[in-house]
Each structure stands twice: as C-alpha cells, then as structure tokens.
Amino acid sequence: xxxxxxxxxxxxxxxxxxxxxxxxxxxxxxxxxxxxxxxxxxxxxxxxxxxxxxxxxxxxxxxxxxxxxxxxxxxxxxxxxxxxxxxxxxxxxxxxxxxxxxxxxxxxxxxxxxxxxxxxxxxxxxxxxxxxxxxxxxxxxxxxxxxxxxxxxxxxxxxxxxxxxxxxxxxxxxxxxxxxxxxxxxxxxxxxxxxxxxxxxxxxxxxxxxxxxxxxxxxxxxxxxxxxxxxxxxxxxxxxxxxxxxxxxxxxxxxxxxxxxxxxxxxxxxxxxx
Numbered sequence: 001x002x003x004x005x006x007x008x009x010x011x012x013x014x015x016x017x018x019x020x021x022x023x024x025x026x027x028x029x030x031x032x033x034x035x036x037x038x039x040x041x042x043x044x045x046x047x048x049x050x051x052x053x054x055x056x057x058x059x060x061x062x063x064x065x066x067x068x069x070x071x072x073x074x075x076x077x078x079x080x081x082x083x084x085x086x087x088x089x090x091x092x093x094x095x096x097x098x099x100x101x102x103x104x105x106x107x108x109x110x111x112x113x114x115x116x117x118x119x120x121x122x123x124x125x126x127x128x129x130x131x132x133x134x135x136x137x138x139x140x141x142x143x144x145x146x147x148x149x150x151x152x153x154x155x156x157x158x159x160x161x162x163x164x165x166x167x168x169x170x171x172x173x174x175x176x177x178x179x180x181x182x183x184x185x186x187x188x189x190x191x192x193x194x195x196x197x198x199x200x201x202x203x204x205x206x207x208x209x210x211x212x213x214x215x216x217x218x219x220x221x222x223x224x225x226x227x228x229x230x231x232x233x234x235x236x237x238x239x240x241x242x243x244x245x246x247x248x249x250x251x252x253x254x255x256x257x258x259x260x261x262x263x264x265x266x267x268x269x270x271x272x273x274x
C-alpha cells in the first residue's frame with residue numbers, strides 16, 4: 001500500500017502523542033511508523049477467516065528498525081505479512097512483519113508486531129472499574145531537548161498521562177481503532193477492568209526519552225518494546241531510563257513507562273550519537 005508522510009497527519013500524531021510541537025517539521029518522529037503498521041494490519045485482522053479470533057486482541061510487543069528518516073511529503077510503500085503463528089490452547093500468538101520502502105526502492109523501515117488473539121473470553125476477569133471523566137488526566141510533559149547523560153546515568157524523567165479524549169485523538173491519528181481503547185464494554189469483554197491506553201501510545205512516550213537527547217532527523221536506529229501491563233486513562237505515568245552502553249556512533253538506552261510502581265512498558269532504544 002502507498003503511504004504519504006504529510007504535514008497535517010504528522011502534526012496530528014505529534015499532538016496526540018504529546019511530542020515536542022516545535023521539532024518535527026522536516027521529518028516525522030520515529031514512532032510515526034505506527035501509522036504504516038495500521039495501513040496493512042487491519043486487512044489481516046479484518047479478514048473473514050481471522051476476525052473470529054479477534055474477540056481478544058492484545059498487542060504484546062513491537063520492534064522497529066529505522067534505515068532512513070521519513071521526510072515530509074514523501075510517498076512510501078508499505079507491505080505486511082504474517083511471519084509466524086504459535087498456539088497455546090485457545091490463544092494464538094501471531095507475529096506480523098512489516099517493511100517500508102521509499103519511492104527509490106530503498107528500505108526505510110523494518111517492523112515486527114506480536115498480537116495475542118483468541119476467539120474466547122478470558123476465564124478470569126478483573127474487577128470492573130468505573131471510567132474517569134472524558135478529559136481527566138494527570139501531568140503530561142513535552143519532551144524538550146536535554147543533554148545525553150553519561151553511560152550508567154539516568155535519563156531525565158518525563159511525566160505522561162492520557163485522558164479518554166486523548167485516546168480517541170490517538171486512534172484517529174493512527175487508525176488504531178481496537179475498541180478496548182474507547183469502548184468500555186468491549187474492554188471488559190476482553191478481560192480488562194475498562195478502557196486502557198494504546199500500547200503504541202505508551203511506546204511513543206518511551207521513544208521520546210531517546211529522541212529528546214538526539215537532535216537529528218533520524219534519532220533512533222532501533223527500538224524494541226514489551227507491553228507488560230495495562231494503563232488506565234487518567235493514570236499518572238512516567239518515562240524513566242538509563243544509558244546502558246555505547247558502541248561506535250550508537251548508544252543503548254533502557255527505558256520504562258511506569259505508573260503506581262508498576263512497569264507498564266519496557267523498551268530498549270538504540271540511539272544515534274551523531
């Protein structure tokens with residue numbers, strides 16, 4: 001599928017993820033790759049043979065490998081395919097691979113997603129929780145540029161939170177319309193206490209810990225995210241991390257999105273140092 005990187009959509013994404021609105025004018029932030037994923041994943045998930053197995057649909061992990069910056073008004077070609085399926089009882093772990101090429105045929109990105117899918121509702125259900133008001137959220141900071149800490153030193157902490165209205169904005173910006181992020185009954189039916197924040201939105205927050213220390217149109221070379229626990233709208237979260245090491249012109253950053261003392265997303269970023 002053809003996919004265009006346009007000013008308006010990038011601006012929507014930057015606003016929806018709480019990114020620095022003064023920065024992304026020549027190229028898109030790295031995790032804008034999420035939009036490419038939802039150019040191809042819905043055709044798989046909506047296939048008549050697959051749809052019955054999406055009664056429970058949970059994004060387990062995500063990886064990206066960036067090769068080129070995504071420049072404004074550039075047209076890209078996106079391809080997706082099922083790479084692997086593992087079955088445990090009534091649950092299926094599906095690995096979905098994605099590639100993105102530019103108009104010259106150069107590889108711009110490789111990506112891989114793991115989805116947990118099932119046709120059956122979970123046997124154990126957490127206690128249902130009331131939904132917060134539509135606009136309720138905690139503190140959410142822009143990731144303004146900061147100096148890179150030395151190896152072993154912590155990254156500057158970043159406060160993040162999303163309201164129910166923010167989740168609808170994010171879904172509109174990315175086409176990530178899994179109903180567990182905006183429909184209370186669908187979320188409870190999937191074994192959740194209520195609506196939860198998109199995993200890829202929390203991944204975008206985690207990535208901002210790395211993009212804020214590299215002033216480059218392609219600040220990240222790689223990222224791997226593991227979605228460990230759900231975050232409810234309105235909950236106060238923080239992005240933390242450390243500089244884990246360096247090799248050549250790249251450094252490794254371990255990052256986490258935490259809330260209430262619980263790790264919600266863990267990530268490993270490979271950031272460029274030049």
